[in-house]
Amino acid sequence: MIGIVGGLGPYSGLDITKKIIDETAARSDQEHLPLLLFSCPHLIPDRKAYLLDTSNENPGKAIASVLRKLEIAGATVAAIPSNIVHAEPIFSFIKAEIARTGSTLQLLHIVHETVQFVHENYPDTMVGVISTAGEQLYSLYRAAFIEKGFDVVTPEGTEQEKVNNAIYDAEYGIKAQPVPIANKAREDLLSAMDDLKKKGAQVIILGCAELPLAIPERDHNGMIIIDPNRILARALIRAVAPDKLKPL
Template sequence: MSGGGAVITKRLGIIGGLGPLATVYFYELVTKMTDAAVDQEHLEMIILSKPSIPDRTEYILGRSMKNPAIPIIEAGKTLVSLGVDCIAIPCITAHYFHDILANGIEVPIIHIIQETAKHLKEHGIRCAGIMATEGTIYSNIFQVELEEQGINTVIPSGEKQDYVTDLIYRNVKASRPVEMELFHQVSEELRTKGAQVIILGCTELSLIKRDYSIGAGYLDAMEVLAMNSILLCDGKLKNEYKSLIT
């Protein structure tokens, strides 16, 4: 469709491939959540997909010496050279390196974890459960940001964290059917521990929300990233996405 429309002055850069399916879905989310009547009212985006970037969790847990921050910064610099005004990284564990990345890349990087914590506070949440990679849980990056907003956190037991790892790596990343019984068992444990809302704190878990009925009481951090990408780039957000808690 052709026609006029508002000119979007800011261009979004996306460091993708972490993993590839999550990047595809993030692009879809930004497009779907934008209030646009014509093509010209959508965001300009440049996606640089680098699945070769080493696994973030393996590095954080000391099981790999390959530092993923180095190629992420290289990707960011490439996007800056192409004229982006800000950067989104649809990989939550990568935000463990946020300060290092921010020092190495010359445009703002949207902090998905900080924005998720703010969204929960704005909606009066006092206790949140976290479903995420081992690296994200171990590094406490969600716990710190949530506690700064006055929100208590609960995390899975060791057994249930293994379930989350299976869901992320052996189901979604491996393009295999999702074992939803594992998902529901983790959710039940977190709610028993007091979670009012459960954060889907890994972009692979976002794909489970997309493809399966998971019910109420969840917040998809990748939707938070998409929302903030639209707003930071001066796009218009559809009204139905102003509250993202299911």
């Protein structure tokens, strides 16, 4: 059974659950995979607050406890649909904590799965990573792609500001107005992607959980667009039932 730690935020847990269903080859309800979404947002302290001030409680502790609950309920593989949780000070704590409690749960890593996917399917490409300035600080995408030998570009200056505002602006940002997405948010993100194309990007990584809401397409201006939640969903299916994974 697949386990998902939800609530980080709530819509991100929903999004990966939807993508697991979308990417499963099934002709009836019964052919779909067993899965468990455990969402305890009230128990899990703010992730960014911890990274900015590690004297706060490590949110990894509560996340590890949810993972144990998933395992007790029958999950054999699990994932946490949140980029920032995979920053080292949190993720390594989670790994240590579940190991300490004797867990044998297979825990997937959103960044490693995404890098591996691009490495297998689009080797030797130049990778553009789009995310907020805050996420760029903690995101492991850049370092993980470079380690695999990829060249990486990210938005700079006004283009980075456009990305930040597309997510956070109080009027047109995706967080403030998720349904429907404001045209300005979408256009500014496409503009930032076009700018990365000029720098040579062939593959774009949507490095914040909000971005696939505004950019659902799988390619743009000749570049491949990678949605890490979709990759993580596919990796979860492959872990429990590789024969049910839909073709790309």
